[in-house]
Amino acid sequence: MENKIRVLRAEKNWTQEDLAGAVGVSRQTINAIEKGKFDPSLPTAFRIARLFGQPIEAVFLYGD
Amino acid sequence: MENKIRVLRAEKNWTQEDLAGAVGVSRQTINAIEKGKFDPSLPTAFRIARLFGQPIEAVFLYGD
């Protein structure tokens, strides 16, 4: 699944570690999600989307 | 995490098995999600929400 985390994070000038801390996961987890190595859990997806003030569908792009 | 699956499913007159088949998971998985025993994965949440023509946030209620 694609996602817009890298762009949204850049807009906020946040490092992966900043985001990880705010979301409550490890830096490696943010890196892996960002690079598409796996999908976040639903609660993690909710927290990420909320931090960026976006609906989940605007951050994570599923299928079509 | 709360969800509105039971109500949305009732509106469509779908059984748990109908929904499970459409989503591509087992009936027990739908039952467990519906009863809040665990949260679906993000891809599963996307498929459920799309089947009901709703954004994820309208089907799954996180926090608040």
Add this chain to the structure above:
DNA sequence: TTTACATGTCAAGTTTTATTAACATTAGAA
């Protein structure tokens, strides 16, 4: 060039999500 910070990646382990199979319970129709 060296220092410092950000990112990439890997291995090994834990927790969570999802599976199949089996059986119990509930509710409604015959």
Add this chain to the structure above:
DNA sequence: TTCTAATGTTAATAAAACTTGACATGTAAA
């Protein structure tokens, strides 16, 4: 009441998400 479909629940297992720790690379500033 009896039969049947739907739902509830449990056990054992597999797969995916996430962890810590360690180390490599990239990039930019001193």
